[in-house]
Amino acid sequence: MTADSGAGPTRYAAEAGRDAVGFLYPGYSAEDDYPRLEALLGGAVRLPLVHTDMGEDAHRVDALLEMGSADRLAAGVADLVRQGARAVVWACTSASFVFGWDGAHEQVRELAVTAGLPASSTSFAFVHAARALGVTRLAVAATYPQDVAGHFTAFLKAAGAEVVAERGSGVVTAAEVGTWGREDVLGLARAGDHPDAQAVLLPDTALHTAAWLPDLEAALGKPVLTANQVTVWEGLRLLDRPLTRPGLGTLFV
Missing domain, CATH: 3.40.50.12500 (Rossmann fold)
Structure with a gap:
């Protein structure tokens, strides 16, 4: 379909x-x-x-x-x-x-x-987007279980990035992630941020973010890269x- x-x-x-x-x-x-x-x-x-x-x-x-x-x-x-x-x-x-x-x-x-x-x-999209912005110190704010978030961190490190913080949220299904609203997404980004991070990455295309991109960057005061974006x-x-x-x-x- x-x-x-x-x-x-x-x-x-x-x-x-x-x-x-x-x-x-x-x-x-x-x-x-x-x-x-x-x-x-x-x-x-x-x-x-x-x-x-x-x-x-x-x-x-x-x-x-x-x-x-x-x-x-x-x-x-x-x-x-x-x-x-x-x-x-x-x-x-x-x-x-x-x-x-x-x-x-x-x-x-x-x-x-x-x-x-x-x-x-999408994985390569994150790498190319971070390079385009010239950001190398990254924080990962993921919906995934911690072990899966770790695979994303390893991928970014293989691309030459420095991951200064990694947060997994333990969500097992995309269906659940798809129900998250604005406050959930802002909370995830804030929880995953780190003072040393030049940008925060939200790596899940099941997560609605398109409507809140300005809100995310205003809340964190730095670039926020989301999966669908x-x-x-x-x-x-x-x-x-x-x-x-x-x-x-x-x-x-």
């Missing part, structure tokens, strides 16, 4: 003049961040989204490795190509970084070959379409 289910060829033809980044999104939780982000970008690009079969909804390493398997990702690619995507991003942090630095590269390489398009994932930014990077927009945080300034 896709976010554009029921839309026919006429609609795609009418929108063909706009660039499109396609997103593979596991299950259903915070996928409504993507149309919100598309609107905040002023409609400059289309952000079609296809839901992948996530298998077991669990922030557990074995389940995440299966969630990010090549077969599960490949199943949604044709739909994104049909919708005119010129780049594809696997919109999931945990089911990319659990493969490790080399394994996550292989995951993206296989996705690019399958799609015949430039490809990336950096995923969309990464897609624009793949298209070589940098966009400056208010309301999307320091990354889009």
Whole structure:
């Protein structure tokens, strides 16, 4: 099933003049961040989204490795190509970084070959976004259990970053994360911050953040990078379409 289910060829033809980044999104939780982000970008690009079969909804390493398997990702690619995507991003942090630095590269390489398009994932989006901002001392404020948060920290360290603080929240399912509201998200960011951190990272695409990016940065007084935000930014990077927009945080300034 896709976010554009029921839309026919006429609609795609009418929108063909706009660039499109396609997103593979596991299950259903915070996928409504993507149309919100598309609107905040002023409609400059289309952000079609296809839901992948996530298998077991669990922030557990074995389940995440299966969630990010090549077969599960490949199943949604044709739909994104049909919708005119010129780049594809696997919109999931945990089911990319659990493969490790080399394994996550292989995951993206296989996705690019399958799609015949430039490809990336949310884990690499965080790395590229931090580099673009010139921040190297990072704090991780994760919804995940502590062991899974540790895999993200290891991934960032493999990219050359210094992780000065790591916080896991012990949430096992994306479904639960998707119910979190503004105060929950602000509380997570504050709890995960550290005085030495140049930026705070919230690595879960199941977490709604698009509506609260200015609030997060105002509360912490520093850049805050969130999963759906950096995923969309990464897609624009793949298209070589940098966009400056208010309301999307320091990354889009």
